[in-house]
Amino acid sequence: MVYKYLFGPVPSRRLGVSLGIDLIPYKTCTYDCIYCECGKTTDLTEERKEYVPTDDVIKELDHFLSGKPSLDYVTFSGSGEPTLHSGIGRIIDFLKREYPEYKIAILTNGSLFCDPAVRKAVRRTDLVMPSLDAVSPLIFEQINRPKTNDPERIIDGLIKFRSESEAQIWLELFIVPELNDSEEELSKIKEALNQIDPDIVQLNTLDRPGTESWVEPATTENLRSIAQFLKPLKVEAVELYDGRRKFASFNEDIARSIFATVNRRPCTANDLSQILGLNLKEINKYLQTLLEEKKITYKEEKRGIFYIGTGNERAE
Numbered sequence: 001m002v003y004k005y006l007f008g009p010v011p012s013r014r015l016g017v018s019l020g021i022d023l024i025p026y027k028t029c030t031y032d033c034i035y036c037e038c039g040k041t042t043d044l045t046e047e048r049k050e051y052v053p054t055d056d057v058i059k060e061l062d063h064f065l066s067g068k069p070s071l072d073y074v075t076f077s078g079s080g081e082p083t084l085h086s087g088i089g090r091i092i093d094f095l096k097r098e099y100p101e102y103k104i105a106i107l108t109n110g111s112l113f114c115d116p117a118v119r120k121a122v123r124r125t126d127l128v129m130p131s132l133d134a135v136s137p138l139i140f141e142q143i144n145r146p147k148t149n150d151p152e153r154i155i156d157g158l159i160k161f162r163s164e165s166e167a168q169i170w171l172e173l174f175i176v177p178e179l180n181d182s183e184e185e186l187s188k189i190k191e192a193l194n195q196i197d198p199d200i201v202q203l204n205t206l207d208r209p210g211t212e213s214w215v216e217p218a219t220t221e222n223l224r225s226i227a228q229f230l231k232p233l234k235v236e237a238v239e240l241y242d243g244r245r246k247f248a249s250f251n252e253d254i255a256r257s258i259f260a261t262v263n264r265r266p267c268t269a270n271d272l273s274q275i276l277g278l279n280l281k282e283i284n285k286y287l288q289t290l291l292e293e294k295k296i297t298y299k300e301e302k303r304g305i306f307y308i309g310t311g312n313e314r315a316e
């Protein structure tokens with residue numbers, strides 16, 4: 001079976017071995033973050049609908065999971081905001097009913113949690129990973145460039161979700177130097193975090209090409225001092241995590257796996273080597289072939305050469 005909506009499993013620094021589910025067409029989101037690794041949002045929307053057929057996603061999951069793969073999480077992520085998909089609740093219910101042994105995670109910007117229907121749809125997930133990068137509308141606009149600029153509404157939605165669900169909440173705070181790392185903004189964020197009461201706050205910063213090339217990563221020292229500032233909240237800096245776990249790829253077609261991976265998220269050859277569990281030399285051979293076929297391109301960044309899918313085309 002060719003999977004159109006599943007990808008990986010990928011070794012995630014935060015989630016271990018994670019099977020990805022991508023429900024949203026590239027690049028549809030409620031935000032257009034300056035640091036987004038997927039590129040600029042071309043459809044900035046808050047319209048919830050069935051962007052891809054729910055039944056087809058369920059069929060793919062059933063096919064993949066019936067093989068009883070070893071996974072840490074089945075994760076809603078990909079190239080847009082997953083809660084925009086109106087069938088996400090039905091997919092979660094299917095997983096809980098048919099494959100309760102797998103934990104479900106959702107990577108979300110949290111912007112639609114103000115909608116009771118969204119909170120209800122994702123209530124049964126095991127882990128929700130929302131983001132909150134700013135509380136001041138001006139800074140929220142500068143970083144996230146949302147469809148609706150109302151951070152209070154988002155914070156309120158997350159507070160409500162906390163009281164309605166038993167899911168773990170690992171909230172991501174993406175630090176953009178000079179924008180949201182002032183003491184004034186961090187104090188406001190801390191106040192909001194205290195109200196939301198997440199299980200963990202994860203500090204993140206740029207490590208792949210972002211949408212805007214002027215965005216700089218925060219230094220390790222800066223992340224450490226912000227973590228200190230936010231105490232007694234439980235804070236982790238994603239940037240300081242150990243390397244990714246070694247894992248066995250479930251994809252048989254190596255070229256297709258590489259293509260699918262870089263089409264969703266730019267990666268270095270080293271990342272791909274870790275993601276796919278293959279020797280770097282072997283990876284480089286496939287990369288060369290994909291470059292020659294013009295299925296991928298590349299861009300030089302601080303951390304090295306990142307390989308990028310050339311468009312919306314999915315691996316055939």
Ligand code: SF4
Nearest residue numbers: 029031032033036109
């Ligand atoms: S980082 Fe997430 S929330 Fe921001 S534009 Fe990209 S997909 Fe949307």
